[in-house]
Amino acid sequence: xxxxxxxxLREKLNKSIEAGEDYSVIYDLSVQLDGLIAxxxxxxx
Numbered sequence: 001x002x003x004x005x006x007x008x009l010r011e012k013l014n015k016s017i018e019a020g021e022d023y024s025v026i027y028d029l030s031v032q033l034d035g036l037i038a039x040x041x042x043x044x045x
Contacts, residue, residue: 002040009033 013029 002036002043006033006036006040009036 009029009032013026013033016026016029
């Protein structure tokens, strides 16, 4: 389910930020998360 994917990716992103990972990793995770959120809302239409 897409909602579960969003939660997992959000958790991964938060852990990366807390760990001080490289900006490119954080940015990539953020873009992926944005894509899933957009897909979630598109499916709700």
